[in-house]
Amino acid sequence: MDPFSSEGELLTIHNAFHGGQYSAVIDHDSSALSAENSIPARVYKLRSQIASGQAEEVAAELEGEDSPDLAVLKAFAEYSQGNTNDALKTIESLVESSSDNATLQIIGATVLHAEGRSEEALSLLSKHQGSLEAVALIVQIRLSQNRTDLALKEVQNAKRWAQDSLLVNLAESWVGLRIGGEKYQQAYYVYEELAQAPSTSTPRTLIGQAVAELHLGRLPEAEVALQQALEKNPKHEDALANMIVLSILAGKEFDEYLSSLKNVAPSHPFLTDIAQKSELFDKAAAKYTAKVGA
């Protein structure tokens, strides 16, 4: 039986992880799990630890582990700490040796994509066997390549065999937010459903809801959702970035959010992007001058 199916014992931990409830994953009592599921459960826990900023601890914990699942996680933990070269090497060698390991596919592809080697990531992921996480990752990579058409295909394929899964719903929403029109509303429903249910309401889901509302042009509602996200985690970088966008669109002050974003995540794409554009502006503007000086 598929351990992630609605009857499976990993469903809760899986959903919690993808809903961004890392502490719930870490605290999840996995002692009652069957042997075959204990490794995936541990993988989720370790990934949650990394995602909540405990990469160092994870790396230390996994010192000397050589099963592909744990080895790749250790590499990922190192990668997250900025030790990119070594981590990449480890991952490359693991890809050579055991590319059919599901954890390796996900983590490996994540790292490769983050390194800009998206095609390699995709080819690694193409070996997945019914892993929804792999599907979601493919969708995201396709979207970041601006290949909405391919991402959509991927989602539609996955829906045939995993209609009700959280990840497929999320991936569909990601695509929907690129397509727009009615799909905005559908994405909104997916996120709203998650964000408003007490068990799955997290900054991630709230941001999802807010983003969908923002694209729908419903700024006041989006603001409420973002406020809620920031209440849950005032340092959530994406919440801050979206709050800035929203504030500009709504014609409101946003300096406060901008300065906290600069504090929290100086390398957030939003900030690097505008810094780059600011430079671009100066360069481009320099090409023009008036014929007569003022």
Add this chain to the structure above:
Amino acid sequence: MQSMLTKFESKSSRAKGIAFHPKRPWILVSLHTSTIQLWDYRMGTLIDRFEEHDGPVRGIDFHRTQPLFVSGGDDYKIKVWSYQTRRCLFTLNGHLDYVRTVFFHHELPWILSSSDDQTIRIWNWQNRSLICTMTGHNHYTMCAQFHPKEDLIVSASLDQSVRVWDISGLRKKHSAPTSMTFEDQMARANSNQADMFGNTDAVVKFVLEGHDRGVNWVSFHPTLPLIISAGDDRNVKLWRMSETKAWEVDTCRGHFQNSSACLFHPHQDLILSVGEDKTIRVWDLNKRTAVQSFKRENDRFWVIAAHPEINLFAAGHDNGVMVFKLERERPAYAIHQNNLFFINKEKHVRSFDFTQNIQSPSMLSLKKLGAPWVPPRTLSYNPAERSILVTSPTDGGTYELINLPKDASGAVEPTDTKRGTGNSAVFVARNRFAVFNSSSQTIDIKDLSNSTTKTIKTPTNINDIYFGGTGCLLLCAPSNVILYDIQQKKTVAELAVSGVKYVVWSNDGLHAALLSKHNVTIVTKTLEQVSSLHETIRIKSATWDDVGVLLYSTLNHIKYTLLNGDNGIIRTLDETIYLTKVKGRSLFCLDRQAKPKLLNIDPTEYRFKLALVKRNYDEMLSIIKTSNLVGQSIISYLQKKGYPEIALQFVQDPQTRFELAIECGNLEVAVEMAKELDRPKLWTRLSAEALSQGNHQVVEMAYQKLRSFDKLSFLYLVTGDTEKLNRMAKIAEHRNDYTARFQNAIYLGDVETRIQMLKEIDLYPLAYVTAKAHGLNEECEAILEASGLTEEDIKIPEISAPISPSRAIAPTHQKNWPLRAASQSFFEKALLGQVESMTIEDEATPSGMNGFGMDDDADEGKKFNGDFLGVEGEEDAAGWDMGDDDLNLEQADELAVETDGTGVGMSEAELWARNSPIAADHVAAGSFETAMQLLNRQVGAVNFEPLKPRFMEIYQASKTYLPATVGLPPLANYVRRTVEETDSRKILPAIPRDLESVRTNDLQKGFAAMKANNLEEGVKIFRGVLHNLILTAVQNKSEIEEAKKIIRTATEYIIAMSIELERRSIATDESQVKRNLELSAYFTKPTLELPHRQIALMSAMKLAYTKKNHVLAAHFASRVLANNSQGKNAENARKIKAVSERSGQDAIEIEYDQFAEFDICAASYTPIYSGQPFVQDPFTGAKYHPRYKGSICRVSQVTEIGAPASGLRLLTQ
């Protein structure tokens, strides 16, 4: 067979007769044991018993309007009773055998009785006489009833016949004699055959034969010419009659024992019958087929009765009576935001708009849903799909999933219906619904194609399911409610509340009200109990106010409860309703006919209590001020809640006011009231309270009132008020109160007085000792002398130094002691108008015109908004050529993205740039180079630095960041202004601060700056407007016009303000008087809004006048007057004009020709006369002397004067 909805059951001996009270929830039951019972079937209580008959009582009836009822028994007697006095008023004797039925006439003072003596009799209960005996039946007459409208009687007899009698003769005989004409008499004599006794009062009209055995019961249809009868042949027969004949229509077969009674449903096309086979059967009147039957295990049914108004029936059986309904009357409805969706009695789906108070036409007909006569039970609405889920109790529970049509076009049959079995069905998500199956105790989660995606076994035996917040269900078990997470398949929370029948969510989804029969429990969305209350009367429905007040309806009241459980009655109800929505004073509901209704309620009380709970004093205050909220209940509520000071505001009664004032320590009021009432008890309490507060002035007054001299003296002592203490001593002397005198003397340290007093009362030893102790030897001598003793005769103990009373250190009597912390609440202060924020008047608008040395008419400023749109836009359209521009942006027909294959696609930002010739869109796309290129071509922009904030602003707002896979950067999504569009060739970015926001915000700020004489700021704001509009996108052509107008306005203001600023910079320079005058004259030139032009004109006028340029001053004065000939400014202008015209000379010649046409050069602020050459800025349209060509526009600071330009594009097509 579904269960009947039993509302009440009594236990007793065999019930033979039943009667409903037409208005009250009462039922009379006559028993085989000779007792008559009066029950309140709503409360389930026995109100009274009447026992005067001897033997079984079979007939019973309430009078419709009088407090009377009639009974007939096996003692041959008919008794008329008053249920008020609880006594039998009189007995009608005459029948010679058992009386079977008795009925009142609906309007005449008649009673109709049928008896085993084979007669039917009519009695007048007012004069207590028998007025008619009808003979004809030749066996027991079992039942006789009046026709509800006509002068007819129908009777049933064991002789197997049913007879219809005409009693019009009797009526005529007993009404005014003039009503019968000769013709009538003739006609009656001819048509009516007299019976064997020659009696024409009541004659047999029809004899209906068809039953094979005796007939037990018969009754008329309330409106149609139909008769229904039930007989020992186990048949129920339907008869029809016309004016001349009557015939059998059909027979309802089904009872397998004697059928004892039957009747027509008062409102629906149904027949109900009961029988000794222990069944109640319901038949379709039109098809005569069985609709329902209800069987009791052991009890034979003897009688059935219908309530005349409401949908209620009662049946009497061997062991009592049962009151029941045939169907639920709760209409199926669901509420979504401002819409109510409901199913009416015709089984049509309709909606109702709360905001407009409009009911839609029928959208769907659900005729085929479930069985006929069985109304749908529930409705669940899915706004995302615009579909409904309807459940019906038919066949053990069925549901249907139906899409609502786009527009309500009439009661069409739904086409695409999905159905299944289940007792409850609710939407749990956009694309999922849950179906609960009671028999298997499972919940199926289904998708919209009606296929099951998940099956959940209920954690315990439950009765019903409700929506429980997204992804959750509320499961109602008999003794608790469970919040169940569908996804995780687990119980999230559980709360012990028994018998929950309905769940009503608050509008914000944070709270839910769980309604059971007699309890309302308010819970949070996580199922934590907030409050609970009990009602003795059954609770029917509830709805939430927007502010978190729950309104609920019981059978006879509308009530409210706050979240903290404080509750109260809003109003009483005549009929049962189902609340749907409350908005302010309007309460929307559905009645039992499933018709939307609007009730007006007074929300003051609960609003007030809510405000109190939330400590929203402003609102409380406004409620107190605007509504007459009085009454004991609110006062005691406030007292109970610890707000006596607020209660004080409502009370007039002095006693209560005093109590409240003491309670809240409001001495002022307490004193006032005590003075008014002037009772010692009150003064005592007041003094105690005042003392504890330290207000000794009030204490003094209270003591004075109480004439409590001792206490007063002591008070004066401690406050150090010697003067008054002296007076107290005098008073004591007057009163001849030696104790008081002595005491005061001690307080005062007045030895002489003491000695004097002791002497007066002949206590010489004491006087002597006192004198001795204080060393008053002369006085000692005097005492000795007076008493005739010598010093040797007296032995006194050792005397220590005399004690003198301690003195008050500070003379506190002049002022009160420091008072206890003032108990004056915010609220009281507010009432006294001491809180600034409460004042309603706005701050006086700052008159900022001082720089111009005049006051602005406030009206002028206000007129402003309106005027703006009417301003004539008379600018040169050259810069706005809307024709195609010559951009070399290729319009690719096929998009690369559409093609398959791997590789990287085109980002949406790139699409934007490709889809639009608007500079702002390119900025949003991050393509700053092309954007600049565009601006350069369109409006000759060369200096981009001032536009940088706008560039960054647009760009920053172009993308959102969606966190996706863990560990990867967020997915960027592009914010579109074309929200509906999915065609990649038409999508365009959202540009922040659109035209609308410029118009409503920035422009008004600019005007405000002008009005406030804040010119530097004004220039900045208007320039900001220009920089905003140079990079913007609009929706349509009319917006282009508007944008042009705003650009023109901003330009004019910038020029005007700059001129004035220039003038001010030289205003004090005496050598520049001419330039000063010129600039002030030019200031009047740009096209400003009228009030602002007045400012310019007034300023120019005054300056010209002071500089003795009278011609010019007069010119400006005329212009001022031409614009507005009223007000202070006009007055001024008139004066100046008069004086100036007398002089008629200009002291200084300036370059300003009031008769010539000219523009102002925006750089040099000198005139460009018409006909002279000039160059224009392609963006602002500002004019310049040709020498400025090629420099940067002084107005926009971005564009190049005289640059070739194609015109600004703001619209894509």
